[in-house]
Amino acid sequence: MTKEAPVISCKNVWKIFGDNPEAYLKKMPAGHTFDDIRADGYIAGVKDVSIEVARGEMLVIMGLSGSGKSTLVRCFSRLHDITGGTIEVEGQDVMALSEKELIDLRRNKMGMVFQSFGLLPHRTVLDNVAFPLEMRGQDRHTRRERALEVIKLVGLEGREDYFPRELSGGQQQRVGIARSLAIEPDIWFLDEPFSALDPLIRREMQDEFLRLQEMLGKTIVFITHDFDEALRLADRIAIMKDGAVEQCDTPDQIVMNPATEYVRKFTEDIDKARVVHASILAEADAKGEGEPVAAAATIHDLAGALIADARDYIPVQDGDAIIGALSRQKALKVLVGAN
Amino acid sequence: MAVLSTNSVPGEPKQYSSTQVGTWLALIALIMTGLQYAGMLPALLHRLPENWIPPFAIWLDAAFNFIRTDLGLQKLTRWFAEGPLQFMLDTTANLLYGKKRWPRFEQIPWSAIAASAAVLGYYLGGWRLAALAGGTFVWTALIGQWKDAMETMSVLVVAAPMAFIIGIGLGIAAWKYVWVDRAIKPILSILQTLPFFTYLLPAVIFFKVGPTAGAVATIIYAIPPMILMTTLGLKKVSPEVVEAGKMSGSTRWQMLRHVYIPAARTEILVGVNQVIMLCLAMVVLTAFIGMPGLGAKLLAMMGSFKLGRSFEIGVTIVLLAVTLDRLSKAWVVKLPEHHEKGTPWWKRHIYLLVGLAAFVFFTVLGQFVEWFAEIGRRQSFSQGKEIDTAIKSFLAFDIVKGTTEQIRYVLNVWVLNPFRDFLLSIPTFGFILFVVAGALALGGKRSGIYAAIFFGLVALTGWWDRSVITLYSVISAVTLAMIIGLPVGVFASRSEAWSRRVLLICDTAQTFPSFIYLIPAIMLFGITATSVVMSILIFAMVPLVRYTIEGLRNVPPEMTEAADMSGATKMQKLWSVQLPLALPTMAVGFNQAIMFAFFMVIIAAFIGTQDLGQELQKTLAGTDLGKNFVLGICVSLMALTFDMAIMTWAEGKKRMLGL
Incomplete structure (x- = not known):
């Protein structure tokens, strides 16, 4: 597999809030912790983060409120100017862009969905969705056509003339999503898009979101503080604490091999059997016999078979190839939640 | 005092609180006043000698003259006044009352304006606003005050x-x-x-x-x-x-x-x-x-004590004010609503079309029926004379006359005059110290320093006595307003219904142009010093009542419930829970009352006062810009001193209470 250049790549990114943060960062001794920085009267919003997002990947950034996840995403789109390090989007250093280039980048490549929707209260659904197109100077007719198309995509047909306050929370966020998709962005930022919604609606919107993603296949950076949501959606999860990324890995790895104590605590109450796939438990040097199980199946999917089966090692098959065998004992441990 | 000062170690940084310093200053001021009464105070501490007073007015005049003529500002402003501004004013004047100047436009019939206003009112707020807006213009026309x-x-x-x-x-x-x-x-x-x-x-x-x-x-x-x-x-x-x-x-x-x-x-x-x-x-x-316009008419009518006509003009002004206020407030809350798909064009713009239709209909009607275009003086329904007689005979009743004269006598002889004479007797320096002490106690160091500078400047302008008289009117009126207003506010806040009613009255009263408040005062007390205090009193009472109610109503319910559950009586609850929590908000009202009072006391110059307002009004006849500004700044500096001290106090208190 040849590795394509990442869509977003950031190296040693710092974002410090306070008076003259650049000067502070320069003279700050290495190894200063979040609390040390705070003692100096500064807040480390993003602390030495290096992360890459591959094309078509869905990276979920999660952490508690104040952990810096929203700040990091706003650095990607340069809603915040970073204090140190570099961020490249599609190979361009975003900090080096002129105002015009930045506007062009946002007009053509980026879409963003906000937690409290960020809809313009004085515009109808149609005008809100068409807003980015209008900014770009598209004529009335084409932007109306395109806006109607996306409105249909998010299932708000017939409500084009409504004003945001006449819609429910879930519907408002559909407008937010439609607006962010109107320009057909390559990169899609979602900042806790479903946090302000009721649990039932949230579930519905997540399904809707997955459906859209399946159709569109965008590069996505998704922020959430809800671990279940992260596990449901993510290709990879980055867990943040005090501005720094604690671990960035696939859901299986995060659950099975937490890098730090903080991450372990996070994963403690998770039903691991629903997250962990057979592939991750497959030991390449182990040999199993008999009927193989699919690599993509979760332990939860295999629960019945695992309990009924008598074999110690069960072969795991990915596509046509056998990639190894999983220990039934270990799999059962995952199933009952013992570590 | 002596004991305290020996206690402090020399060289040690001062650690007296603002209140302590304030108390000392007040004590010094008190001693000075005492000495003054005993006749032992040197004259220059009592009032600044004339030759110490810098000629601010002359300096300002020189500065103004420089800007006006040397820099050519006046040419620019005069050009603007005679050119574009005059043009705009003539245009609107032609349209509204047929001033017949270039550019010539025909006068719009009153009925067309009233009808359009009613449609606008209906669009913004339904039948009630339609009736208010339409009714106001109909009243204005019928009463003969259209022009x-x-x-x-x-x-x-x-x-x-x-x-x-x-x-x-x-x-x-x-x-x-x-x-x-x-x-x-x-x-x-x-x-x-x-x-x-x-x-x-x-x-x-x-x-x-x-x-x-x-x-x-x-x-x-x-x-x-x-x-x-x-x-x-x-x-x-x-x-x-x-x-x-x-x-x-x-x-x-x-x-x-x-x-x-x-x-x-x-x-x-x-x-x-x-x-x-x-x-x-x-x-x-x-x-x-x-x-x-209406103001000039009102001024003339009040000046010649034609109460009936003054009353009618007052009603017109009030109606106009309430209409404009309600319409613009309705516009604030009017949010766009969507139309169902396929609504035809005329339905989307129904109000605009109806308004236009009404406008055209009445304009055309006005061409044929003169009455709909213009109501002449003789056709109007003005009852000026009748109301005048009614008011005057009402005032002539023994009870009414007795009461108003009694109030006037008691206020003048027992309260106002002695208080004024007392304030005037305080030595200038002592007076400033009193004010600074108050500002220190309320607003801390900063407010104290500003109070010293501001009042010092007032003393330096040479208008000290006039300033003190201005202050006297303000203080006495606001004090009286508190004595009446606070109980009203406390009472009204007890029930939801009364709060709403009284707040509505306050809201409405606040939209009246301040001039209006002179009318009832003059009606009852004639053109006297009592009227001045009375008009300020009514004007200042509005914010006092309003903020008292708001402060008390906004005490968090958990707190009053906690008081109830602790077995507090109504009085205990009021004194130890509600009032302390409402105090910062009430202070804002108090501050506003003082600002309103400063505003009103100047207008009351028209009745005949002896304060800064009187002098200010005199300057209007001439071109004495320097003096005009010095007087204005005096009022401004005094008002700012109060504003700063009270608002700092209210904010500090609010923060302390975590509100």
Whole structure:
């Protein structure tokens, strides 16, 4: 597999809030912790983060409120100017862009969905969705056509003339999503898009979101503080604490091999059997016999078979190839939640 | 005092609290006053010697002259006044009351304006507003004041939009650039305390007498709240909306035009409401510089003690004020609503079409039936004479006459005059120390220092006695207003229904142009010093009652419930829970009452006072800009001292209570 250049790549990114943060960062001794920085009267919003997002990947950034996840995403789109390090989007250093280039980048490549929707209260659904197109100077007719198309995509047909306050929370966020998709962005930022919604609606919107993603296949950076949501959606999860990324890995790895104590605590109450796939438990040097199980199946999917089966090692098959065998004992441990 | 000072170790940094220092200063002041009474105080401590007083007025005059003639500012302003401004005013005057000047437009029939206003009222707020708006104009026409009212309106419709445009422009600049904000803030706070007479004279000098000067003074007077509301609104736009705008790739101009300003709609429209109301209040007051209209009529009628006509004009002004206020407030809360798909064009714009139709119908009707176009003096339903007789015979009743005379006597002989004489007897230096002590105790060090500087300046202007008399009117009126207003507020706050009723009255009363408050005072007490205090009293009572109710009603319910569960009686609850928590809010009301009082006391000069207002009014006849400004600044400095001390106290208290 040849590795394509990442869509977003950031190296040693710092974002410090306070008076003259650049000067502070320069003279700050290495190894200063979040609390040390705070003692100096500064807040480390993003602390030495290096992360890459591959094309078509869905990276979920999660952490508690104040952990810096929203700040990091706003650095990607340069809603915040970073204090140190570099961020490249599609190979361009975003900090080096002129105002015009930045506007062009946002007009053509980026879409963003906000937690409290960020809809313009004085515009109808149609005008809100068409807003980015209008900014770009598209004529009335084409932007109306395109806006109607996306409105249909998010299932708000017939409500084009409504004003945001006449819609429910879930519907408002559909407008937010439609607006962010109107320009057909390559990169899609979602900042806790479903946090302000009721649990039932949230579930519905997540399904809707997955459906859209399946159709569109965008590069996505998704922020959430809800671990279940992260596990449901993510290709990879980055867990943040005090501005720094604690671990960035696939859901299986995060659950099975937490890098730090903080991450372990996070994963403690998770039903691991629903997250962990057979592939991750497959030991390449182990040999199993008999009927193989699919690599993509979760332990939860295999629960019945695992309990009924008598074999110690069960072969795991990915596509046509056998990639190894999983220990039934270990799999059962995952199933009952013992570590 | 001696004991305290020996206790402090020399060289050690001072650790006295503001209150302690304040007490000392008050003590010194007290001793000085005592010495003065004993006749032992040196004369120069009692009043500043004449030759110590710097000729501020002359310096200011020189400065003004330089700006006016040497820098050529007057040429510019006169050009503006005679050119574009005159043109706009003539246009509106032609349209509204047929002034018959170039550019010639025909006068709009009163019935067409009334009908359009009713449709607008219906669009904004249903039948009630339609009745109010239509009714106001019908009343104005029927009572025979159409021309006066339209003279006033013709200036208002020019001044309000201009104040809006300038205000929103400066507001945006202040929001965008910190240095503009810093430069504007102190100017705004001075402008807001400057007595309106001070606006008038420069307007006359730079922009001629009559409507042009009236319009300019009005515009300047109405700008500050527009600036404040604009910056407030722009700062309040939710960060996510801003980010959404940026992520949509908006340029700076697009951000302002499509994101910030529409999102700040509510605050901006509240600003518009305030601009309209201040414009109306000011247009009425510009009668003092020869601006014709309702204000001039009212001034003339009150001056010749024609109470019936004054009353009718008062009603017209009040109706206009309430209508403009309600319409603009309804516009604030009116949010766009969508039409169902396929609604035909005429249905989407039904109100516009009906309004136009009504306008055209009555305009055409006016061509054929004269009555619908213009109601002449003899056709009007004015009952001026009858009301006049009614009021005068009512006042002549023994009980009424006895009561008002009793009040006047008691107030004058037992309260007002002794109090005034006492204030005047305090030595200048002692008076300043008293004020500084008060400011220290309330607002801390900063307020104390400002109080010292501000009152020191007032003393240096040489208008000390007049200033003290101004202050005396303010203090006595506000004190009386508190004695009446606070119990009313406390009582009303006890029940939901009464709170609502009283608040509605306060809200409505607050929209009246201040001039109106003179009418009842003059009716009851004639042209006397009591009337002055009475008119200030009524005017100042409005914010006192209002904020008392709001303060008490907004005490968190958990606290009153906790008091109830602790077995507190109503009185205990009021004194130990509700009042302490409501005090910061009440202080804001108190502050506003003082500001209103300073405003009113100057207007009351018209009745005949001996204070700064009287002197200010005299300057209007001449071109003595320097003196006019010095007097105005005196009022402003005194008002600012109170404002700063009380507001600092209220904010500190609020923070302490965690409100």
